[in-house]
Amino acid sequence: MERTAVIDHALTEPVDEFITEVTAHVQRLSESLRGVKSEELGNDVTLEAYNLVAAFIDADGRHSDDEVWALLTTFGPKIDTVAKYGTPADVRNAGILAGKRTWLDRPTVLFDILVKSDANARSSGASRVYVDRAMAVAHTVCSLDAYPAEDELRALEHYRSMLYDALPTAKPATATEAHAEKPPEEAPLPPARPLPELMAELDALVGLAEVKAEVKMVTDLIQVQNLRKERGLPVVEGSRHLVFTGNPGTGKTTVARLLAQIYRTLGVVAKGHLVETDRAGLVAGFVGQTALKVSEVFGRALGGFLLVDEAYALARGGDRDFGQEAIDTLVKLVEDHREEIVVVAAGYPDEMAEFIDSNPGLRSRFPKTIAFPDYSNEELLEIFESQCNKASYTCDAAARARTLTFFAAQARDKGFGNGRLARNLFEAAVGRQATRIVAMPNPSNDTLVTLAADDIAPLPAV
Known part of the structure; x- marks a missing residue:
């Protein structure tokens, strides 16, 4: 199977920059620590980069071929446990990316160490370097698919806000200043809603x-x-x-x-x-x-x-x-x-x-x-249509019927996706619609905003 080298290698440069620059800062911090080997620190940063990429690939739960090929191309030469997988299908079957999105929920121990080091003036801008290089990697992952999913974009914004909120904003106060200055007050809360x-x-x-x-x-x-x-x-x-x-x-x-x-x-x-x-x-x-x-x-x-x-x-x-x-x-x-x-x-x-x-x-x-309780098929259709309305799309009658059939065919076992399934189906339908109409010479406004039955299809297996 032929692959597009540009996509496969798109991650290599930002990941290598992350590993090289963050490792340099971590090594400087560790010079005073006895028994710490520099190659071990490099391995830790490489694993940090891998977890970052895996988390953003898993942000929408799809693990597309383009995303996984880029992962394999970038980390196969760096991590032995990744190198053993030959294709995206191998990765999906092994389930190594499932649930990785939770890695984005909170700052890592490594980032926290860099932040605290900067706050204590023991290094120069290490946490800022981490953020800049990590965001470059994150943006690259989100760009691998032709149509970034809404879940990916939300994850990107959450991750950016989380890292920037944690960055030190000023040089630490001296002992005298610390006693003289009052701690910053919290921003006032907005009024309680009626x-x-x-x-x-x-x-x-x-x-x-x-x-x-x-x-x-x-x-x-x-x-x-x-x-x-x-x-x-x-x-x-x-x-x-x-x-x-x-x-x-x-x-x-x-x-x-x-x-x-x-x-x-x-x-x-x-x-x-x-x-x-x-x-x-x-x-x-x-x-x-x-x-x-x-x-x-x-x-x-x-x-x-x-x-x-x-x-x-x-x-x-x-x-x-x-x-x-x-x-x-x-x-x-x-x-x-x-x-x-x-x-x-x-x-x-x-x-x-x-x-x-x-x-x-x-x-x-x-x-x-x-x-x-789980949503009924009709309720899932209502959630699907609400996603359409928010994004200025409409469904014709055939699309609504096919959507309802899709929901009715899903197994209602433990882990059934419910509202997430409806949102994922909508995002997939938007992508299929774009593929369908992109070749039209001059599509009308109605065509651009209407989802047809052919746009509704089961989500790809992951």
Whole structure:
């Protein structure tokens, strides 16, 4: 099979620049450390570059041939475990890219070391070099496909914001200055949104009738409790923490984000923001580090909501695993800050029951479970059409019928994609439509905005 060399080698230059320049800074920092070999540092930076590329390839869950060929061409000569795969099909069958997108959720240990070094004036601009070279790699990955997916673009913006937010902004103050200057104040919060506006946004979500009813019931309860407090009447205080159960793509994160704002409007939390995390964000590989990681994430969520996705994974480690330490630390923090935060533990129903049973304190602190059902075929079609409307596309009758047939043919097993499946199908349809009409000499405006039945097809296997 012939390949396009330009695409295959597109990653090589930015990846090599990342490895060369970041390794140079890391080696300078490590000169005072005994027993550290320079080749080992180079290997660590190479692995950092690989994880970055793999994460952006996985951002839209597709792992296209162009993306994977570029990965193999760039890292095959550098990493033995990559070199053993000969084709994109081999990579997809091995599943080595699945789930790598979570690598983009938080800054890495290496980047954090560079940031702290810059803040202490021990090196010159190392973290800035990391950001510049990493963004060059990220942009290159997103450019490999002819039509970057919306998920890739969102991941790119999230990653950029995360890195730039972490960069040191000024030289550190001297000891005298540190005592003389006050710490910078946080930016003022925007006004809390009116409750009717938030409830209208809830009602506008596709499906989720039972979930909406649960949220409205909780909202009503808080309003009544607030009235009783205003009038000096006793209030039966219960735990605010929640368990969300359901397959991926059923709206758990969307509802959690909206509920955080509702709780802020009702005075339950101060800020109403949402911090998302998972096992990787809470569990470390060494004794004593897990409690620190949990405390750091928990601290960022104070005043808002902490959503722990796939929380059951914390309870599934072996004897030498630190997942249980994360659970125990979380329970203690929840108790110590019961008035300052709401924690939402999310995951599959059976696995979440296992998680709740893993610590005696969890069941009493997470007394309420909200179940998120899979969307019906008609609801998935509605989500698909909402994506069309947002992007100024329309579906003709044949396209709607074919879309409905596509959804009806999907296996409704664990891991069914739900809303994500609808969004991915829409993005694939846009790409197929572009391929169909690009050869037309003068397509009309109606042709440019209309998706036809031929544009609707199953997503490529990954």
